[in-house]
Amino acid sequence: MDIMEKNIEKAAERAVSYINIKPRTAYQVKKYLKDKGYEEDVIAEVTDQLKEYRYIDDMEFSLMYFRYGFEKGRGVSRIKRELSEKGVSSDIIDIAYEELEDIPDQFEMAMEIGHGAVAGIDIKELDFDTKQKLKAKIGRRLMSRGFSSDVVYKVIGRLID
Numbered sequence: 001m002d003i004m005e006k007n008i009e010k011a012a013e014r015a016v017s018y019i020n021i022k023p024r025t026a027y028q029v030k031k032y033l034k035d036k037g038y039e040e041d042v043i044a045e046v047t048d049q050l051k052e053y054r055y056i057d058d059m060e061f062s063l064m065y066f067r068y069g070f071e072k073g074r075g076v077s078r079i080k081r082e083l084s085e086k087g088v089s090s091d092i093i094d095i096a097y098e099e100l101e102d103i104p105d106q107f108e109m110a111m112e113i114g115h116g117a118v119a120g121i122d123i124k125e126l127d128f129d130t131k132q133k134l135k136a137k138i139g140r141r142l143m144s145r146g147f148s149s150d151v152v153y154k155v156i157g158r159l160i161d
Contacts, residue, residue: 011038011046019055026056027087058088062096070104073113078146110147114138114155123160135160
């Protein structure tokens with residue numbers, strides 16, 4: 001076994017340990033190995049092997065991440081942004097989104113979060129400025145969760161106006 005083969009074997013072991021902690025994208029594994037000092041050709045060989053054995057699969061990762069994000073009450077745009085930050089290509093993200101079977105209604109998800117923000121508040125009793133502050137608070141909360149602005153405005157309109 002030559003030095004290159006030994007490096008590939010060590011890198012593969014490290015990568016598998018890294019993936020065993022939690023699922024990762026191909027980009028995350030490449031970055032991890034690069035940070036550990038492995039050369040590009042070793043990294044390429046290891047990631048190719050891991051893809052072949054389906055230890056890393058950006059499509060499966062994306063599908064799983066969408067489901068996870070929806071469970072956590074996140075909107076589509078936030079989930080897509082986070083996947084992109086994890087190195088998943090926009091094509092794969094779009095295909096994964098299209099393949100999802102259960103996409104929660106974004107308006108209903110946002111309404112639930114909005115209801116939480118106004119729980120215990122008698123909106124009819126609020127003056128104009130306080131209503132505006134409450135609208136802004138709900139808007140920030142929903143936008144940070146990744147809901148589109150049209151959904152945010154619809155929720156605010158339904159809850160406060």
